Amino acid sequence: MGGLQDGEAGAGGAANVDELSAAFERLYGRVPDGVWAAPGRVNIIGEHTDYNEGLVLPIAIDRRALAAVAARDDGMVRVASRQRQGDPVVRELSDLGPGRVRGWAAYPLGVAWSLADRHGVSQGADILIDSNVPLGAGLSSSAALEAAVGLALADVAGRDIPRDALALACQRAENEVVGAPTGVMDQMASLLGRAGSALFLDCRSLQTEQVPFDLDAAGLALLVIDTRASHDLADGEYGDRRAACEEAARRIGVPALRDATLESVQNLSEPLRRRARHVVTEIDRVQHAVRLLRRGDVAGLGPLLTASHASLRDDFEVSIPELDVAAATAVEAGALGARMVGGGFGGSVLALVPAGDVDAVTAAVEAAYELRGWASPLPFVVTPAEGARRLR
Ligand code: ADP
Ligand code: MG
DSSP states (O other): OSSOTTTTTOOOOSOOOOEEEHHHHHHHHHOSSSEEEEEEEEEEOOTOGGGOOEOOOOEEEEEEEEEEEEESSSSSSEEEEEOOOOOEEEEEEEGOTTSSSTTHHHHHHHHHHHHHHHHHHOOEEEOOOOOOOSSSSSHHHHHHHHHHHHHHHHHHTOOOHHHHHHHHHHHHIIIIIIIOOOOSHHHHHHHHHOTEEEEEEEEETTOOEEEEOOOHHTTEEEEEEEEEETTTTTTHHHHHHHHHHHHHHHHHHHGGGOOOHHHHTTTTTTTHHHHHHHHHHHHHHHHHHHHHHHHHHTTTHHHHHHHHHHHHTTSSSOHHHHHHHHHHHHTTOOEEEEEEEESSSSEEEEEEEEEEEHHHHHHHHHHHHHHOOOOOOOOEEEOOOOOOOOOO
């Protein structure tokens, strides 16, 4: 099967409903019951705050995974992806669970399992995925895939599961079946996102608020620059930072760094002091960003993004030169602010750019990379888009 390869952003044509339905028919010899879509996301601000029970501010983006799905009544699930070669992966629902599936199919099959296990939705199905969310670029292609499949399975089973519960079911699939220790932000953004809004999420209470985010009115654009850099250290360093945050909270005597203050952090020894300072100041920046957006000041986010990057680079120490150069060059070329997004040690930079300067900023970052002999970065503009829904 054709479709997008890893790392290819695609022109938006990839997630085409008619084409996917036709491919579904060729593959499974039947017509899908429907097609469901779920977007990727980018986190505007609030990095490494989720597992500290802090605050985040993601948006759903205009790149999405599609799932064409037809119900089966024999308890089998078959999954294929237009981004993956080979025959569908076939499993019995009763044979799914932690440790039972390897590779990409663990994401959709994990969702089928967690819906059955926690929500009594034991729904066999034929599933075909297509996505134009770049895989592994930090835009959460994984949550887009999970949310599209989760919503589809619930729908064909005739079950109306609240969006936040569905997000938790998707997260559980990723944590327990895929084995990735991620928070619930990605799934919440994909399932609860709204066009023209950012999703203010409290990772402790899981309370959400839609905050107006009108880029057009402000004459601004969000530019994502996938550095295509990656670092073998990423997983180990992530675990190390989580452990440091837990240790810092323990020494301060609070349940999580969410409860720490700048004063309480001062007494820690290094490097815990810097790690904790990032979390405390970053949570503060999220609150500041939300206040700005509530009064329509999108441009005001710029300096917060740049401050977030400095904190991630100097205090949390999860940046790499590719991220630093992209962020700094974007700002020099006219961006109002820029920061690395995601866990660090690779992935993407997010820049807030006057709409007319997108090309200039892109060109400047490309030139800076070329000068250093680095592989050219992949830039693309994203807008706040609608969360997961049924398309047909
Ligand atoms: P991110 O979510 O930031 O894109 P992850 O590592 O969390 O990165 O998830 C990427 C993984 O999700 C891929 O390696 C693949 O296993 C799976 N995945 C995501 N989208 C697809 C897709 N369209 N087809 C097949 N697998 C996918
Ligand atoms: Mg992911």
